[in-house]
Amino acid sequence: MKILVVIPAYNESENISDVIDDLRQDFPQGDSLIINDGSEDETSSVARSLDCRVIDLPYNIGIGGSVQTGIIYAIRENFDVVVQFDGDGQHIAMEIEKILAPVSEGADIVIGSRFLGGNRYTSSIIRKMGITIFARIMSLICGQKLTDTTSGFRAYGRKAIDLFSDYYPEDYPEVEALILAHKNNLIIREVPAAMRQRIKGKSSITPLRSIYYMVKVLLAVFVDILKK
Amino acid sequence: MQLVQVLSIIVSALIFLFxxxxxxxxxxxxxxxxxxLLASVVLLVLSIWRRLLDYLALMFGFFYPPSFLFLLGFGFLLLITLHFSIVISNLSEKNKKLTQELGLIREEIDRIKKAGKF
Incomplete structure (x- = not known):
């Protein structure tokens, strides 16, 4: 099984080399691909100095477009599985095996959940609220219990790769991607996965943006349900 | 001829010529x-041909015919902006595809160069 670890990175020059170190040490069986999403800082040159594949996008197209670039790359280079792994250092390379296991058992999308299996994850109240709301709504829509639908720590099997190379949602893609997957009868699984709290740099999600995020994604979910 | 008619003829004629x-x-x-083009022609015709405007306005229940002209203008603007939204969405999707392709091609060239095949 050829595995591609897709690492979307926007202004992550401080974190990106730690992320690649982590992957080289604890997940050497996969190929790492950094998608530099038009960063304004040194992300591009730092990424290029590391021993991994790098795609530089000419301007910022957003997380959805970045991940999709990685997915298209996976198809062209004949990878079987895509692992989405954040460039900010919050995901842990040692946990990748956990989300890969269900893929070899036939799952198409595997989400690493911060809330399963007694994992502790502290976050602001607003964010937690949003995460819970989405988990409830998505559980209802998909007809199965989901706990961490906004998690960006995922593995995509061949079917998911084919589906998402055609269309992948743009701004806040995690939740919407699941609806799309559900509509196309893909098998979604969730497994417990530990995550780190952010070490360096600032998260792109501020309280005000959290609210915007919620409204926007709810709207997108609604639109996706309406779409045929 | 009322002033309002003169004004609407001038405005719609200007739009048409422009x-x-x-x-x-x-x-x-x-x-x-x-x-x-369609919008400016319709507005121009209805501005000049007062009786047609009166007839249409009355048919739709407007007591003051020139306000029907405004409604038409508003309707056209709505259509045009809606059309723009669709066009812009299309363009940004195409733009994203191009950007992704550019990134992918650059990566491929980098790899070929590194392998010394260039």
């Missing part, structure tokens, strides 16, 4: 000019 001039200069593609 649209024609822009098409002539090739400022926009015919596809996008079509709605503008």
């Amino acid at each position: 649209v024609i001039e822009l098409i002539r200069r090739g400022a926009f593609k015919e596809k996008y000019a079509l709605l503008w």
